[in-house]
Amino acid sequence: MPATQRLRDGAWRVVELLTTPVVPADYLDVIAPLRNPTVLRARIEAVRPETAKAVTLELRPGRGWQSHEPGQYVRLGVDVDGVRLWRAYSVSSRAGRPDGRFTVTVNAVEGGAVSSYLLTQARKGMIVHLDLPTGDFVLPAQRPAKTLFVTAGSGITPVMGMLRSALHELSDVVVVHSARTADDVVFGAELRALAADGRIRLIERHTRADGRLKPAKLADLVPDLFERETWACGPGELLDDLQQHWADAGAAERLHVERFRPTVLVAGDGGTVTFAKSGLVVEAPAGTSILDAGEAAGQLMKSGCRMGICFKCVLPMREGIVRDMRDGTITTATEVDGDNVLIQTCVSAAAGPCRLDA
Amino acid sequence: MTTLQRKEVNPIAHLSAEDIEQIGRELDAIRDETLAVRGEKDAKYIRRMIKIQRRLELGSRAVLLFSIFPPAWILGTAGLSIAKILENMEIGHNILHGQYDFMRDPKIHSTTWEWDFASPAEQWKHAHNELHHKYTNVVGRDNDLGYGIMRVDEQQRWAPAHLGQPLYNFINACLFEYGIAAYDLELGRNLATKKRRNNPEFRARLRQVGRKIRSQVLKDYVAHPVLSVPVGLAFGNPFGALFGTMAANAVANVVRNLWSHSVIMCGHFPKGVETFERTSITGETRGEWYLRQMLGSANISGSKLMHIMTGNLSHQIEHHLFPDLPASRYAEIAPKVRALFEKYDLKYVTGPLVVQVASAWAKVFRLALPNRKPARDIDHSVPPRQPAQVAA
Numbered sequence: 001m002p003a004t005q006r007l008r009d010g011a012w013r014v015v016e017l018l019t020t021p022v023v024p025a026d027y028l029d030v031i032a033p034l035r036n037p038t039v040l041r042a043r044i045e046a047v048r049p050e051t052a053k054a055v056t057l058e059l060r061p062g063r064g065w066q067s068h069e070p071g072q073y074v075r076l077g078v079d080v081d082g083v084r085l086w087r088a089y090s091v092s093s094r095a096g097r098p099d100g101r102f103t104v105t106v107n108a109v110e111g112g113a114v115s116s117y118l119l120t121q122a123r124k125g126m127i128v129h130l131d132l133p134t135g136d137f138v139l140p141a142q143r144p145a146k147t148l149f150v151t152a153g154s155g156i157t158p159v160m161g162m163l164r165s166a167l168h169e170l171s172d173v174v175v176v177h178s179a180r181t182a183d184d185v186v187f188g189a190e191l192r193a194l195a196a197d198g199r200i201r202l203i204e205r206h207t208r209a210d211g212r213l214k215p216a217k218l219a220d221l222v223p224d225l226f227e228r229e230t231w232a233c234g235p236g237e238l239l240d241d242l243q244q245h246w247a248d249a250g251a252a253e254r255l256h257v258e259r260f261r262p263t264v265l266v267a268g269d270g271g272t273v274t275f276a277k278s279g280l281v282v283e284a285p286a287g288t289s290i291l292d293a294g295e296a297a298g299q300l301m302k303s304g305c306r307m308g309i310c311f312k313c314v315l316p317m318r319e320g321i322v323r324d325m326r327d328g329t330i331t332t333a334t335e336v337d338g339d340n341v342l343i344q345t346c347v348s349a350a351a352g353p354c355r356l357d358a
Numbered sequence: 359m360t361t362l363q364r365k366e367v368n369p370i371a372h373l374s375a376e377d378i379e380q381i382g383r384e385l386d387a388i389r390d391e392t393l394a395v396r397g398e399k400d401a402k403y404i405r406r407m408i409k410i411q412r413r414l415e416l417g418s419r420a421v422l423l424f425s426i427f428p429p430a431w432i433l434g435t436a437g438l439s440i441a442k443i444l445e446n447m448e449i450g451h452n453i454l455h456g457q458y459d460f461m462r463d464p465k466i467h468s469t470t471w472e473w474d475f476a477s478p479a480e481q482w483k484h485a486h487n488e489l490h491h492k493y494t495n496v497v498g499r500d501n502d503l504g505y506g507i508m509r510v511d512e513q514q515r516w517a518p519a520h521l522g523q524p525l526y527n528f529i530n531a532c533l534f535e536y537g538i539a540a541y542d543l544e545l546g547r548n549l550a551t552k553k554r555r556n557n558p559e560f561r562a563r564l565r566q567v568g569r570k571i572r573s574q575v576l577k578d579y580v581a582h583p584v585l586s587v588p589v590g591l592a593f594g595n596p597f598g599a600l601f602g603t604m605a606a607n608a609v610a611n612v613v614r615n616l617w618s619h620s621v622i623m624c625g626h627f628p629k630g631v632e633t634f635e636r637t638s639i640t641g642e643t644r645g646e647w648y649l650r651q652m653l654g655s656a657n658i659s660g661s662k663l664m665h666i667m668t669g670n671l672s673h674q675i676e677h678h679l680f681p682d683l684p685a686s687r688y689a690e691i692a693p694k695v696r697a698l699f700e701k702y703d704l705k706y707v708t709g710p711l712v713v714q715v716a717s718a719w720a721k722v723f724r725l726a727l728p729n730r731k732p733a734r735d736i737d738h739s740v741p742p743r744q745p746a747q748v749a750a
Binding site for chain 2: 014017018020021022026027029030039079081082083084085304305307308309310311312314326327329341342
């Protein structure tokens with residue numbers, strides 16, 4: 001009905017006028033942070049330790065959330081010491097829970113700011129920021145006759161989401177999972193119970209005692225390996241080995257992998273700066289600001305005080321590492337986390353390869 | 359720093375070039391110490407301040423629905439005045455300085471924030487962050503010195519029009535937000551010639567200000583007053599409600615304007631604050647920039663509440679040294695900065711609000727008249743120091 005629509009739009013414009021220069025949702029945020037339709041947030045409703053180094057967070061998403069497909073991941077924005085950091089976590093709960101909640105399971109990463117924060121500081125009632133679930137590490141609508149999951153460490157989380165959602169639709173399921181010790185197996189009790197019920201065949205490998213799993217060994221454990229539609233998630237080396245092995249067997253299309261974060265960025269001196277929109281690539285040495293390096297190469301850039309006080313020159317960094325030339329502070333951004341960190345180009349020098357959205 | 363050297367007592371005659379660079383290094387160290395602890399506490403502080411401000415504003419506006427009743431009018435107007443002051447000073451000014459950009463919260467970020475003020479954030483940031491904070495107190499470069507309409511330094515040339523400056527200053531204080539909008543537009547300069555008037559960039563900025571003022575005025579003087587009409591109708595006095603709320607908004611805006619004008623006048627105009635010549639900043643080093651900020655600013659002493667209501671611009675010296683550090687940190691930085699002033703025998707200008715406001719106003723009155731004696735010639739007993747070369 002266009003008349004009611006017009007009336008509603010008009011009424012909304014009045015509300016917007018009442019709250020100008022901010023938007024009505026900004027006032028709503030003060031009272032009900034989950035009701036804001038433009039900023040997706042979630043409240044932590046429960047915190048459950050899984051192992052000494054893993055914790056499951058039960059999240060109640062706010063307005064605007066769309067349910068995930070099993071195997072997908074979601075980006076979480078967590079304020080760690082006042083700074084919002086984004087990380088991707090696989091959804092570990094089954095899809096379509098009637099209460100609308102979902103869980104992610106966070107595994108401690110060595111030197112990982114967000115994972116160690118959530119492991120020790122996550123509490124019921126905390127608000128985190130969210131993105132919609134995404135990723136193509138999912139089961140096809142036409143369920144395969146035979147399935148194999150190869151996982152290691154925290155790689156079990158998306159697979160757990162799949163098992164919890166769709167195990168009743170799968171008939172022949174093998175799970176090969178590696179962890180350091182039996183106690184380090186995330187969801188160990190649940191997996192073992194499923195195996196005891198005969199619903200999955202579980203092959204646990206404890207790397208501290210048995211050593212790393214070699215793909216060549218896999219055929220001994222799972223003889224009909226290449227007849228199975230396979231999903232694998234774990235450290236990069238394992239996935240590289242598996243992809244090579246499947247490719248050698250001419251079965252590459254039957255293997256689906258989910259990769260975790262690449263190696264941690266290490267600060268060096270200078271680096272290649274790529275301006276993504278203009279396509280310009282500049283070698284920026286240490287001690288030269290990205291602004292100076294960019295301008296010298298002909299990139300059109302905004303600038304103001306050129307001494308780090310006016311914030312006019314900020315540009316979003318999608319990926320890379322920079323050093324503040326005034327105090328040596330290091331700032332990083334990684335593609336997998338979907339980062340978009342605004343850096344002050346007039347006082348930032350490249351400390352490694354950087355890609356700027358400009 | 360030739361203007362300083364021309365003064366009767368050159369305040370930096372006793373400092374060597376090396377001393378000045380050492381001051382710079384010590385201030386950098388203070389900055390590093392604060393950066394090391396900056397984090398959750400600061401994020402919580404600004405979020406809490408925003409929450410308090412928004413609740414106070416909503417509450418006051420709700421009370422003003424009953425503006426036909428004098429107690430409600432008084433309470434609502436007082437609350438709204440405080441809310442507007444907090445919004446401009448402790449929240450808006452500081453967020454627009456990028457003090458909270460470190461949080462990476464797109465809602466509380468210098469690039470996205472808009473404030474309850476006639477001048478659009480974007481234009482204010484250019485005039486304030488880029489020009490005033492870089493060229494602080496440089497005669498001819500820093501338009502904050504007298505806002506282009508007043509003479510606040512002996513070095514500024516006197517003209518008969520300056521006789522009226524106490525009056526201009528008072529009018530500017532009442533309409534401060536519009537004064538700042540005009541100032542950010544460089545209205546005087548841009549309206550002067552036809553070419554400047556028709557410059558498309560200027561016209562675009564003019565339209566941007568027009569839109570901002572329009573929505574601000576509609577909000578304060580139309581939308582909210584109309585909201586209080588139903589209560590007025592219920593008590594048989596709709597016009598009382600309409601005009602009562604309108605008046606409440608006008609009073610709150612003027613209170614906010616007078617307050618922020620007073621605080622800002624205390625920042626650079628009181629007695630003891632130094633000004634600098636245009637030529638003195640060519641090839642300026644980081645140490646010299648710091649020194650100019652130290653000598654060109656003045657603080658206001660007072661209670662914690664006073665500091666919050668001034669947006670911590672009561673720590674104007676610390677703010678000018680570290681404009682990008684969270685303002686709520688200035689109070690803990692101040693003793694270290696003051697110790698540095700004492701160590702290098704420099705004058706840390708500070709005083710209670712009333713004294714500083716009076717001192718600034720005294721200057722406005724005194725300099726409405728021409729100088730009593732001509733500006734002093736260079737004192738040759740002090741050899742002028744060559745500005746240190748910036749390392750290539």
